Amino acid sequence: MTTATTTTEAATVGTAARPELLTLLGRTPLVRVTAGLPGPHPGFWAKLEGLAAGGMKARAAVSMLLGARERGELRPGAPVVESTSGTLGIGLAFAGQALGHPVVLVGDSELEPSMRQLLRSHGVRLELVDRPAPRGGWQAARLARLRDLLADLPGSYWPDQYNNPDNSTGYASLAAEIIAQLDHLDVLVCSVGTGGHSGGIIGPLRRRWPALRMIGVDATGSTIFGQPARPRLMRGLGSSIHPRNVAYGAFDEVHWVGPAEAVDSCRRLARESFVSGGWSTGAVARVAAWAARVHPGAHVATVFPDGPHRYLGTVYDEDFAAAHGIDPSSAARRPMEIPYPQAAEATGWARCVRVADPLAARRPATCQEGAR
Structure with missing residues (x-):
């Protein structure tokens, strides 16, 4: 069923520990982003995790x-x-x-x-x-x-x-850094793949700011939040399985973002804010800018998981976009509202204010539509 590439024996023998590397862990900057995504917004804070060793x-x-x-x-x-x-x-x-x-x-x-x-x-x-x-x-x-x-x-x-659970525990340091870098936070936007960083930081952040809202950002074609599993072009967020690290009860709403929206956002970030990244970064930036627009006066923050270098041949490549039918100019400017995850298949940017574990809620009840 599967094949594997040639491997090296050196990778399975013991290696000397280099504990001094641990001093390089984390300590990433926080930057204010005001790039049009796609239009004007008050701005949001982005934690640049792509700069970490x-x-x-x-x-x-x-x-x-x-x-x-x-x-x-x-x-x-x-x-x-x-x-x-x-x-x-x-x-x-x-x-x-x-x-x-x-x-x-x-x-x-x-x-x-x-x-x-x-x-x-x-x-x-x-x-x-x-x-x-x-x-x-x-x-x-x-x-x-x-x-x-x-x-x-x-x-x-x-x-x-x-x-x-140690996946989520590892992000306690990320939460501590955000708390030290921000005076206040109203809305947190997190991409979701394994569920590690969203589940790991929301507890400490809500202890600091009890009214904090968390928005999950998933990829179209991902099954994490109850959508049907489909082939996914976007890497780094989304899943074809249901990770148990996802803290479903901690999310106030979920957005699904498609490749066109992610590519458009990444390229706008690169042109207008210099800092950018890959699929996850483009997706959360789109939603964070939206959150800043629809919650006037709110302090919004997100995490940019990585930088752009891995994606030069995909997100930033015109031939790749054309080959995969990605037209950034067609990217949605606002999400489509759906009442519950199974109500409609999200093929582009969509939003739902009902979040439930699909494995625990096989029969979703209609939720209140949260149009903004």
Whole structure:
């Protein structure tokens, strides 16, 4: 069912720990964004996690490995095996070097060549599956290969980023930094993939600001919030499975954003604010600008998970956009309102103020439409 690329033996033998790397974790800047997305808005704050060593998910990666070591689940020098679409892979490469663990990652054939090269340059052993599973897509195919690797590598540890509470715990430092950098916060906008950073920061932030609203941002074609699973072009947010780290009860509303909106936002950010990123960054920027417009006087913040470099051949490439039917000029300027997630399939920017765990609410009740 799957095939794998050639791998290196060096990635599965012990490596010396470099704990000094941990001093580079986090400490990212917060910037005010006023770029038209697509029109004028009062501005919002963006935490630039793409400037961190190992990226945003280095926080989660270090937390998961340290937690496993404390529980005796991960022995010194043992290999770490995980599935990734790229971003967590960089974080685990960082954590593996810092803590002295070889890292084996399972990606898929849609992983960008530049990301493959970067992961291998960091000493990662990379396995690629060549086709999505009939049910569960690329994620299910990657997980099937991952289980084979666990059986082949005695003593190996699987962090299981989708369901590991230490994923969310790792973002306590992110919450602390936001609290130190902002005097007040009314609305938080978070992209959702594994559910780690949204679930990890909302508790501390609401203890500081009890009335804080949280808006989740998902990708069209993702099943996290109850939409039907479809092939997804956007990477880094969304899922074909239902991660248990998603804190469904903490969200006040959810938006689904499509590729045209994300691409348009990324390019506008690059032209007008210099700081930009990939699919997740474009999606949350679009929604954060909308939130700033519809909540006059509110202090709005979001997290930009990564920078633009990984996406030069996709988000910022005209040939890629044309080949995939992405027309940034057609991007929606406001979300379509749907009463509950199963009411209509979101093929572009859509919004719902009813949020429920799809696995716990198979029969959604009609929710109040929250038009703005």
